[in-house]
Amino acid sequence: MDDFELDERKTTILKAIIRNYLETGEPVGSRTISKYTDLNLSSATIRNEMADLEELGYIVQPHTSAGRIPSDKGYRFYVDHLMVEKNREVDEMKQFVIEHTEKVEQVLERVAQMLAANTNYATMVTAPSYHRNKVKFIQLSNVDTEQILAVIVTEGNLVKNKIISVSEPIDNETMLKLNILLNSNLNGLALEEINLGTISRLKEQAGIHSDIVSDVLDTLAETMGVDEDIRIYTSGTTNFFKYPELRDSEKASELISTFEEKRQLASFVTENLLEEENTGIQVYIGNESPIQTMRDCSVVTATYELGEGVRGTIGIVGPKRMDYEKVMDNLKVLKQSLDGILNKPKG
């Protein structure tokens, strides 16, 4: 970018303004900066510089005769160039996740909760999505005379099951044949690789039981399809009330609704999954976010990987003046933890 439009002094001042605003949430005036920095400049001089910074679009005045607050561009500059790695201690958290490893669902839910408690922002964690995942194992079994159970296990050890009703009982031998049929034809395939040819061949071989095969295939599509609604765990949505700039009924309500419905949140996931080469942490400031209701927020997301392209996303949503350092640190640690933990069953 054109970082060069800012000389060193302007940079220092901008940094001071943003720092101060991140802490207080109040517009910051020239006098404050004059004392806050060690530049030894009078407020008048600062005023001149601030006028320049405003013209360049890094800061704005909420109204005449108020101090300045960072613009989206200002925040962006801060995140890209001014942030310092703080590496705070988040080990405690890490510890906690590791110790209580249970079911994936519960881990994820707890991660969301902890992250929210730790940062005081709203959080979202998506379950790993089955992107390009392969079938590992399929099994049909008789549950009773009218119902059979289909179990599907994928490469990432994700299990799905479905009860299928049948009009008349299926004897064990037939069942065995069906199982062999399904496994030999489908194992190792990703959803995209199961084409019409495979399907019709399967059905043909299944003979009178082709409807069962249909049902299994449906379940398969459901399980591994992109459009399967991704499980998203959220927490700390009421943290929005902690920040005056979001506390307003209208805004808070919109935001909380977005989190409640979850559906919309998925857009971050898709955004993230698109970037094949993902350094890991993504920051959306204000309107950069794909979700309109978050125009007054910043969103920081991280993608964790469960191997084999099976990925999930962790996100933190807070006011634009969120503590980016802290948030990003937290995410980094968690990302690593999850990358590790979820791969192996507990041991």
Added chain:
Amino acid sequence: MDDFELDERKTTILKAIIRNYLETGEPVGSRTISKYTDLNLSSATIRNEMADLEELGYIVQPHTSAGRIPSDKGYRFYVDHLMVEKNREVDEMKQFVIEHTEKVEQVLERVAQMLAANTNYATMVTAPSYHRNKVKFIQLSNVDTEQILAVIVTEGNLVKNKIISVSEPIDNETMLKLNILLNSNLNGLALEEINLGTISRLKEQAGIHSDIVSDVLDTLAETMGVDEDIRIYTSGTTNFFKYPELRDSEKASELISTFEEKRQLASFVTENLLEEENTGIQVYIGNESPIQTMRDCSVVTATYELGEGVRGTIGIVGPKRMDYEKVMDNLKVLKQSLDGILNKPKG
């Protein structure tokens, strides 16, 4: 109760006050009632009666020189004696649930959403709990050389699975034996009936694979145990903002948190399940609710049954001046729908 402390006229006036307050949400004065009822009484007379009603505890004044609003006792009286069955049309809703029957989870989630949209209150729906549920079917299968999959199906067709790691592969024959062992010993048993005797006998017979049996039993306990955290679906929590008496940041935040954490909500479930003889619909007004944060709300719950003592709860939470008729109608209809729908797989 002592209904007799209220003569007919007082009853009429109380009813009028409550009705009016339910609609407007504003304290209602004597003049309003004087016109609202067909008693042909002057406001002065009404005032006298209102003074009496206040003394008896059915209504209160938010402050001197304001109108009256119903007290908890007043609401209680209304719900118990003054409500009229309205039987509004909620068919549209019923239709919707029925048509889109998919997975249980999705149905429940949608029920919560619809109910919230339909009533403008916050809603909660718990998944059927496995109360006294019996094991129907257990199956272990080899997924790969180090991992086996345990699938458990219960009477209510609820399926749970777990991946178990093993140190060395298990051949198919052994697996078959294990399956037979487990099924013949456990099928038909409820969790409470699986005692130490059964367990040690099982382990003994399993020989070197007793640790697998242990794992299966753990999963079983997890699956059917009471302490398994019950899945609760919520929706419409931002509806709280629609009612001035709850919109206050502090209160709204507390309420929404309660819904977000879900854990607390479970107390309604346990309350409901306790009552063996349950006519179906339960109303908690203000402090009658087991949850402290809901002291300014009313909660209406219904229990639906999936046969064999497998039950779930639907609840609606709103301001005390909620439209009880509408809410209870909605719940009645849904209760029936769920009773029916969830029993049979789609056909």
Added chain:
DNA sequence: ATTAGCACTCAATCAAAAAGAGTGCTAACA
């Protein structure tokens, strides 16, 4: 037993005033 009338209370609304924070500009200064 009911009602009209009146004094009184209290929250809500509004406008005007005062306070406070901060800016922009000009003129002086190093």
Added chain:
DNA sequence: TGTTAGCACTCTTTTTGATTGAGTGCTAAT
């Protein structure tokens, strides 16, 4: 030429006081 002191000006926030209006309680008349 860059820096600074000083001052007038702007705009928000807070405070205050007055006004309004709804509603009550009480008393005296019907």
